[in-house]
Amino acid sequence: MNQKQSISYVISSQSSSQQRSYRTRLTAVLDCTRLLLMQGLSFRSHDESEESLNRGNLIKVLNWYAARCKEIKEVLFSNASGNDQMTSPTIQKDLINCCAVETTRAIINEIGDSLFSILVDEARDNSMKEQMTVVLRFVDKSGRVKERFLGISHVTDTCAQSLKDAIDAMFSTHGLSISSLRGQSYDGASNMSGEFNELKALILRENPHAMYVHCFAHQLQLAIVSVARRNCMVGNFWDVLVIIVSLVGASCKRNLRENGWDTLFSRVIEFCVDRHILVPNMEDIVVVKGRPRRVAQQVTYFHRFYVDLYCHVIDSILQELNDRFPETTTELFTCISCLSPRDSFAAFDKDKLLRFAQFYPLDFNSEELLLLRPQLDKFLLLVRMDEAFFNLNSISCVAQKLIETRSSCYFSLVYRLLTLALILPVATASIERVFSAMNLIKSDLRNKMGDIWLNDNLVVYVEKAVFKQIENEVILQHFQIMRPRRIQLSKFTVTE
Structure with a gap:
């Protein structure tokens, strides 16, 4: 049936010209905000008056923008009402929070219902606050391994229970479940990797299949x-x-x-x-x-x-x-090495791979273990005969090639095995990169940043590749519904 679609505007009490000016002004501020966020730059200055020679990066960039775009100049600063400048600290923080929330939402959508691992570490920032960083490792729909920064949280102390509570709160905020964990990696500190009442043990009590790996670099x-x-x-x-x-x-x-x-x-x-x-x-x-x-x-x-x-x-x-290295970890990685595609899968060992599947009874029941053996035989035959699987150099390449050739459905159990092998973390390098970014964002000159402000800036700066894919309209609509605004942002609705 043919469907006719037309675009209609939801008109509020303000005139359409006011709404157009409001949208243009807000979009200009958002464009400049995106630039500063992705470069890790500060927004404000200690003196933002018109007489100041340094009014802060946001206002300076907006002035530069307005000087080169007539449409923008007509709705900014002196051409806007005094209570609708869109440059106040509250507006800045709201916009940045919208950017961070939408970036994190995109990451959560990218994970979907996939299994994942967690990487956690803590460090002091420039204001001597203890900050806990969480990174998630998962395999996306194309078979690529991703490590995404979930967020940073201030913890009053670094005992295991405080860290576990902070992780639970972060998971609850983003709709994640501990039951989906299949790995955890830390730096080996006693509060993280202790055998009895530390973070590793607390998570294992809740989910015994979240395999712990001591970061190889720290080892x-x-x-x-x-x-x-x-x-x-x-x-x-x-x-x-x-x-x-x-x-x-x-x-x-x-x-x-x-x-x-x-x-x-x-x-x-x-x-x-x-x-x-x-x-x-x-x-x-x-x-x-x-x-x-x-x-x-x-x-x-x-x-x-x-x-x-x-x-x-x-x-x-x-x-x-x-x-x-513990015996379990050594056995895990010995089994995983059998999936290496080097030298035409020379290290392939069916018995060890079956043993690897037995480490995850939630993902391989008894019937699937019986089906896995013949599927491994057929998989080995395929990869040694199909030219598409020649000269691969990593397990991740094998997973991606299964998706590209649409063989992942036929070898669903093998692909599940590959996924479990790939999400097992071996190093916490991503965490260290976040701490490096934290020292750049929360520098000596910006050491009074609040925890939410720090998290929002870090999420966008670290995951700028994800943030670049988010359209302005998504952020603007989120900004509009955060709190009551004097002017309503016109919405586009589709009618049939």
Whole structure:
């Protein structure tokens, strides 16, 4: 049946010209707000009077905008009524909150009903407040792994129960459920990863399938520290390495080119002698008249020494890492490695993949486990014969290719297995990036920011790729219904 659609306006008590001016003015302010948010810039100045030379970034950008657009100039500042300037702090905060809410809503819609993992950490901001950051890891509808910043929350203390309450409140606000968690990753602090009453344990009591993974980056750091403390030679290796990096980084190109190597090796040898560090073949590279004998000879000796020491360091670190990883985590990642597509799925092991599925009884019941075995056989046959699956280098690429070739429906259980493998977090790098952004947003000059203001600025700044996809009209309509406004924003309604 043919449908005729026409656009009609919902006209309020104000005239249409007032509404058009209001929409134009509000849109201009929103455009400038989007620019400042995505650049992580401040909005206000301590003096925004007309006599001030620095009225704040928002007003300055609006002036620049108006000077280049006649339509905007006609509705801004002196051409608008005094109580309808749309530049007050309240209006700014409302607009920014709308931007943040719509960005988070887009992220929640992107997750949908998918399973996800959680990454959590806390750090102090520039006002010495303890802030807890939450990032979600999930697989989108195209098979790509995404890590999205959900929000930041001020916690009065960092005990496990306070963190758990803050997570519950954040999940409740955004309509998320702990039951959908299939992984959790932290930095290994005692309040996070303790076995009994810490955050990991509290979540596992509520959802035993939220597998805990200690961040690999923090694990590696702890392993290196432990190895260095136990082995003085390894500790000396890092000391020498630090001074080498410092010397090279502090030298200009000319000095390095002309006498940089001589200076470098002289300093290294002096460093070793002063600290009684044993270096093999020291007698062959002793300093003569304040300068090493021959650079080429020194390179050979130092290379031989540090290659041997490097191998020793790596062996020690690997042993330390093996001792640090729990048996369950080791088994999980051993099973996951069987999904690697490298060398035509050479690591594929059906029994280990079945074992991996058994870790998630909520996602694979007994009947599905029986069906998974023959489906894995057919999947292996497909990926080794279909050219579309050749030369893939990651598990994520396999998931994406299954979606592209529309094979995910046929191999639904295998795709579910891939999803569970992909959402398991291995590092909290995304959290650290949020903290870096937090120090940029809440700087020393902006250390009086409130918690909501900080969260709204951070959400948009960190997830600017999501924010760019949100249309102005969505934000404007949200802004209009937040509280009663003097002028109503005209709405477009579709009638049949």
